[in-house]
Amino acid sequence: MLTHLAFKGFLGRRLHLGICGSIAAYKALDLVRMFRDTGADVGATLTDSARQFVTPLSFEALGASPVFTAMYPVGDDVFGHLTPGEAAHAMLIAPATATTLARLANGLGDDMLSCQALAFPAPLVIAPAMNPRMWHNAATQENWARLKTRGHVCIEPGCGRTACMEEGQGRLADLNEIYLHGLRALTPQDLAGQTVMVTLGPTREQWDGVRFWSNPSSGTMGACFAVAAWLRGATVHAVSGPGTPWLPGMITRHAVRTAREMFEAAEGLWPSMDIGVFTAAVADYAPVPYGSEKFKKGADDGLTVQFTPTTDILKTLGATKKDGQRIVGFAAETSAVQENALKKLRAKNADMVVGNIVGRPDSGFQSPTNEVFVTDRNGRQEEWPVQPKTEVAWRVLDWLLQL
Numbered sequence: 001m002l003t004h005l006a007f008k009g010f011l012g013r014r015l016h017l018g019i020c021g022s023i024a025a026y027k028a029l030d031l032v033r034m035f036r037d038t039g040a041d042v043g044a045t046l047t048d049s050a051r052q053f054v055t056p057l058s059f060e061a062l063g064a065s066p067v068f069t070a071m072y073p074v075g076d077d078v079f080g081h082l083t084p085g086e087a088a089h090a091m092l093i094a095p096a097t098a099t100t101l102a103r104l105a106n107g108l109g110d111d112m113l114s115c116q117a118l119a120f121p122a123p124l125v126i127a128p129a130m131n132p133r134m135w136h137n138a139a140t141q142e143n144w145a146r147l148k149t150r151g152h153v154c155i156e157p158g159c160g161r162t163a164c165m166e167e168g169q170g171r172l173a174d175l176n177e178i179y180l181h182g183l184r185a186l187t188p189q190d191l192a193g194q195t196v197m198v199t200l201g202p203t204r205e206q207w208d209g210v211r212f213w214s215n216p217s218s219g220t221m222g223a224c225f226a227v228a229a230w231l232r233g234a235t236v237h238a239v240s241g242p243g244t245p246w247l248p249g250m251i252t253r254h255a256v257r258t259a260r261e262m263f264e265a266a267e268g269l270w271p272s273m274d275i276g277v278f279t280a281a282v283a284d285y286a287p288v289p290y291g292s293e294k295f296k297k298g299a300d301d302g303l304t305v306q307f308t309p310t311t312d313i314l315k316t317l318g319a320t321k322k323d324g325q326r327i328v329g330f331a332a333e334t335s336a337v338q339e340n341a342l343k344k345l346r347a348k349n350a351d352m353v354v355g356n357i358v359g360r361p362d363s364g365f366q367s368p369t370n371e372v373f374v375t376d377r378n379g380r381q382e383e384w385p386v387q388p389k390t391e392v393a394w395r396v397l398d399w400l401l402q403l
Contacts, residue, residue: 001034003368004223004245005176007231007390011039013186016084016120017064018093018113020100021049023163024129024172028094029054032062034179040186043067043084045113049097071112081115090185091120094155095129095172098140104152105143125185127155127178132168153181177248180231189233190401196229196275198222199266199313201241203259205286207305208295216365217281219244221330221356224393225277226251232397237273239265241280259283259310270317275400277328278314281365286310318349326400331355332364337373338381345375351403352376354396362386376403 015035019028028044035042044059045068056067068080077083084091093100093113100113104126109115117124126147134140135157148154155178159169172178200222204212223245226238236251238244239262247253254269256262259282270276285307314329321327329350331341334357341355355373358364363371363386370392375381376399384392 001037002176002246003388004220004227004390005180006037006388007183007228007394008037008039008388009391009394010035010183010186013039013090014041014043014088015182015186016043016045016088016091016116018091018096018100018117019044019046019050019054019059020093020095020097020113021047021052022095022097022129022172023053024095025050025053027172027175029058029062030175031092031094031179031182032059032064034175035182036063038183041065043088045069045084045116047097047100047111047113049099068112068116071110071115081109081112082119084116085119085121088120090122090125090182091117092125092127092178092182092185093117094125094127094178096126097128098130098134098137098143101126101128101140101143101147105146122185123150123152125153125155125178125181127173127181128157128170129172130157130170131162131164132166132170135170136168153185155181174248176246177250180227180248180250184231184233187231187233191229191397192233194229194234194274195237195272196226196234196277197237197239197266197269197273198226198229198277199239199241199262199280199282200226201244202281203241203262203283203310204257205259205283205310206289207287208290209292210294213283213285213287213307214242215281215283217241217332218366219280220366220368221370221389221393222277222279223247224389225279225397228390228393228397229275229277234275237269239269239280259286259313263311263313263316266313266317270320271322273325275326275328276317277396279330280313281332282313283310284312312348314344314348314350321349326351326403328352328354328396328400332358334359338375338383341373341375345377350377352396352400354392374399378403
């Protein structure tokens with residue numbers, strides 16, 4: 001799993017997964033693994049058609065429990081059709097076939113999965129997979145539209161070549177997007193109604209036709225914040241420097257390259273934001289450009305490059321902060337983390353500053369983990385040991401909501 005999607009802390013949460021008869025049914029096994037890795041419990045229901053592609057034992061072997069099949073199981077669990085609605089926090093159907101969409105849209109309950117869906121008290125998360133002609137059939141589209149109007153989370157199928165070798169829309173959506181939609185359904189929506197801007201990654205300041213001034217930031221920390229805020233219900237805008245990680249389509253991405261481009265994008269978004277999380281490693285200085293041609297090495301060994309300061313994005317936008325807006329700044333340091341984080345908190349009009357050690361394999365740039373010092377405008381201070389960046393992002397958002 002991608003580092004910035006590997007959230008933990010879902011122990012005690014339960015997701016129920018429905019699997020229908022599609023060649024994409026085998027991908028549901030990966031979904032079980034992904035949700036189990038978060039700490040969540042997973043149950044599963046396989047339709048009769050799904051069992052032609054995958055077996056219940058495969059899901060049980062990966063830790064899914066209980067696993068339902070026939071409408072009238074052998075044994076004492078005569079109310080299995082009610083179990084997900086009583087025990088699960090979210091219900092995901094992936095892949096969903098045209099037949100299952102028709103059942104759901106028309107309120108049919110003629111198999112175990114459709115009965116469980118009828119008895120589930122919250123919106124379903126539905127990810128279809130089928131032949132492109134079946135997907136575009138008027139009946140399928142009417143059923144899909146009806147499910148949307150009922151408030152279900154409807155994940156559009158992807159485009160490309162399907163198992164039947166036809167090109168078009170119909171293949172199962174990206175597993176990461178399906179996983180994130182399911183995880184969001186498991187997550188308390190304590191940021192619902194909030195709009196969050198995250199800056200992430202490095203900037204690149206061009207010097208000549210092939211060289212630039214930059215740093216090794218991967219953007220992982222900012223990606224963790226963007227995904228965490230979206231999982232908790234926020235509308236998220238990510239102002240992303242070069243080389244930053246994949247983000248789901250539910251997050252609006254604003255790709256930039258230079259410090260100037262990042263400032264202009266963030267400045268345009270900031271007035272309508274509730275929260276700004278400034279994780280980007282922005283170049284403080286940019287070289288005076290040599291030009292569009294490649295600089296050629298001469299006979300001498302020396303080279304002098306002049307630099308000019310870039311706009312301090314955090315300080316500039318912090319100065320315009322309105323009542324109700326909150327800012328989290330980051331201070332990437334090689335030493336004196338606490339001292340520099342406290343200075344930044346005061347100088348940038350931030351509500352929180354997270355100081356992190358860089359230059360170590362287990363913290364900072366290009367690492368999946370961080371060791372941080374966190375402080376806020378009320379004087380609260382904490383030191384956190386090395387932990388996954390996903391956990392840092394989640395805990396900072398918890399703290400921010402208490403301010």
